[in-house]
Amino acid sequence: MAEIKILWVDDEVDLLKPHILFLEKKGYTVDTRVSGTEALEAIEATSYDIVFLDENMPGLTGLETLHEIKEKQSQLPVVMITKSEEEYIMEEAIGSKIADYLIKPVNPNQILLAVKKNLDVSRLVNEKTTSDYQREFRKIAMDMSMVNSYEEWVQLYQKLIYWELELEDVDDAGMFEILTAQKNEANQQFCKFIDRNYPDWFTEGEDHPTLSHELFRKKVVPHLKQDQPVLMVVVDNLRYDQYRVFENLINNHYKKSEEEAYCSILPTATQYARNAIFSGLMPEDMKKRHPNLWLDDTDEGGKNMHEDEFLQAQLKRLGLNIKHQYHKITNEASGRKLVENFKTQKDNDLTVVVYNFVDMLSHAKTEMEVIKELASTDKSYRSLTLSWFKNSPLLEIIQRGQELGFKLILTTDHGTINVTNPSKVIGDKNTSLNLRYKTGRSLSYEDKDVLAATDPSTIKLPKINMSSSFIFAKGDLFFAYPNNFNHYVSYYRNTYQHGGVSLEEMLIPFAVFDPR
Structure with a gap:
C-alpha cells in the first residue's frame, strides 16, 4: 500500500x-x-x-x-x-x-474508520463485493440447474442484474467475465424454458405470467377504478437493468407501491408487443378484429401508427367510460411541448405517454451508429440511459404528474440485447428484415440457433401467407444472410437489437408509484 x-x-x-x-x-x-x-x-x-x-x-x-x-x-x-x-x-x-x-x-477507532471510509473505501468495497459474488456464484449456478418456473426465472434474472450492477465498478475484469459467462449460460437455459413452455401459455386456463396483451386489463385497469388520475408511461425498448439505474430519480418524486417483471410476447418487437399492450389482443386477433389497423411485416407503412385507436377499442370492450389522452413522444421538441402543457392533463382519468427512448438517444435514423459508438457495452449503455433520463423531458413529465397528484405507472414493451454472434438464414424476397426474428416462406436456418414456430397460430401470430413461419434468434445471436456475409456481420455485431428470445428482451419491468 x-x-x-x-x-x-x-x-x-x-x-x-x-x-x-x-x-x-x-x-x-x-x-x-x-x-x-x-x-x-x-x-x-x-x-x-x-x-x-x-x-x-x-x-x-x-x-x-x-x-x-x-x-x-x-x-x-x-x-x-x-x-x-x-x-x-x-x-x-x-x-x-x-x-x-x-x-x-x-476515540482512535473513530479516526481510523474515517480514514478507511474516505481513502480505503473503494478497495474495501471491491474486495467485499468480489468475495460476496464468489460465494453467490455457486448458488446461482445451482439455482440455474433447477429453475423450472417463470417466477424462478425472474428471481434468477433479478439476481444476475443485482450482481452486474454491483460488479460494474469493481476493478476485476476476470470477475466480470465470470458473470458474463453466467449470464450467457442463463440465457441458453431460459431459451430452452421458453421453447418448452411458451405455446402452453395461450391455452385457456393454463397458469402463465402476465403477457403483453394482458398487461393493461390485469395490471392497469384496477388502478383506473380508483379515485385518482393515472399517468401511464411506456418507455420503448427499456431493459430491466436500465430501469434499475434511474429508479432512484423517480423515487425523489414518487414512492413505489408495486413492481413485477411481466413477459413480452414474441416477437419482442414494437410492432407486436406494444400494439398488444394497447389493443389487449395478440397479433393474430388484432389482424382479425382490426384489419384496417394492423399491418404485416411486409406491408408498407408505419407499424405503430394506431396505438390510440387500439386503446380506445380496448377501453370500449372493457366497458371503461373514462376520459383519456394518448401522447407519443418521438423527439425532444414534442417532449418539451408536453411538459409545458401538462396541466391540460389534470382532468384526465388516464394519460398515456409512449416515449421512444431509443430515438431520443440516437437521433432517429442514425440510431445504430450512435449507439454503437456511445454504448458498446451494457455498462456504458446503462450509463447513457441514466444521463439521458436525468436530462430528458420524460423526467420533467413525471415531475409534473407528481405535482398534479397522478399515480404513475411505468413500463415498457420489450427489452434489447447486445448481439455478438451471427447465425446464417436464407429466405425469399418477402422475408421480414428484423435481425432477431424472421417471418416468411421456406426459411432455411440453423435449428440450434432458433426457436421456430412453423405454425404461427399456436403462439397467436398472424400468417402473411398459408406457408409462413416465424423463427426467433436465441441469446445474443443475430440473423445474417450468406450474401455479403462478412460486411453484414461487421456492421451489426455489437449493436443492440430486439425481437428474439432472451432474458433481457422478455423479462421487463412494470412498476406503480404513488406521488410523494
Whole structure:
C-alpha cells in the first residue's frame, strides 16, 4: 500500500498523541499543525491524502480554514472535528462538502474508520463485493440447474442484474467475465424454458405470467377504478437493468407501491408487443378484429401508427367510460411541448405517454451508429440511459404528474440485447428484415440457433401467407444472410437489437408509484 499522509490540525494537538501513535502503528504518516494558517501553509508544501480539522481554533476558525482548503484543493477529503453539536455548524460544514463530521471526544477507532471510509473505501468495497459474488456464484449456478418456473426465472434474472450492477465498478475484469459467462449460460437455459413452455401459455386456463396483451386489463385497469388520475408511461425498448439505474430519480418524486417483471410476447418487437399492450389482443386477433389497423411485416407503412385507436377499442370492450389522452413522444421538441402543457392533463382519468427512448438517444435514423459508438457495452449503455433520463423531458413529465397528484405507472414493451454472434438464414424476397426474428416462406436456418414456430397460430401470430413461419434468434445471436456475409456481420455485431428470445428482451419491468 502506498504511503498515506494525514494532516491533523488542532490547537490542542498535544492531547492527541495517543491517537497519532495509534495511526502511525497502522502504517499512516501523521503531520500536525496548531492553527488554520499553519494548516494552509502545510497543504501548499506537502501533498496530503486527508485532513482532520478542529472546528474551534483561535485565529482562523475551522470553518474558515475549511473554505480556504476547498478553494485550493477541492478534492482533498476534510474531516471536521468539533465539541459543538450546534446545527448551523454542521450544516455549514456539510454544505462545504466535508468528507465526515465527528463530535469530541473521539476515540482512535473513530479516526481510523474515517480514514478507511474516505481513502480505503473503494478497495474495501471491491474486495467485499468480489468475495460476496464468489460465494453467490455457486448458488446461482445451482439455482440455474433447477429453475423450472417463470417466477424462478425472474428471481434468477433479478439476481444476475443485482450482481452486474454491483460488479460494474469493481476493478476485476476476470470477475466480470465470470458473470458474463453466467449470464450467457442463463440465457441458453431460459431459451430452452421458453421453447418448452411458451405455446402452453395461450391455452385457456393454463397458469402463465402476465403477457403483453394482458398487461393493461390485469395490471392497469384496477388502478383506473380508483379515485385518482393515472399517468401511464411506456418507455420503448427499456431493459430491466436500465430501469434499475434511474429508479432512484423517480423515487425523489414518487414512492413505489408495486413492481413485477411481466413477459413480452414474441416477437419482442414494437410492432407486436406494444400494439398488444394497447389493443389487449395478440397479433393474430388484432389482424382479425382490426384489419384496417394492423399491418404485416411486409406491408408498407408505419407499424405503430394506431396505438390510440387500439386503446380506445380496448377501453370500449372493457366497458371503461373514462376520459383519456394518448401522447407519443418521438423527439425532444414534442417532449418539451408536453411538459409545458401538462396541466391540460389534470382532468384526465388516464394519460398515456409512449416515449421512444431509443430515438431520443440516437437521433432517429442514425440510431445504430450512435449507439454503437456511445454504448458498446451494457455498462456504458446503462450509463447513457441514466444521463439521458436525468436530462430528458420524460423526467420533467413525471415531475409534473407528481405535482398534479397522478399515480404513475411505468413500463415498457420489450427489452434489447447486445448481439455478438451471427447465425446464417436464407429466405425469399418477402422475408421480414428484423435481425432477431424472421417471418416468411421456406426459411432455411440453423435449428440450434432458433426457436421456430412453423405454425404461427399456436403462439397467436398472424400468417402473411398459408406457408409462413416465424423463427426467433436465441441469446445474443443475430440473423445474417450468406450474401455479403462478412460486411453484414461487421456492421451489426455489437449493436443492440430486439425481437428474439432472451432474458433481457422478455423479462421487463412494470412498476406503480404513488406521488410523494
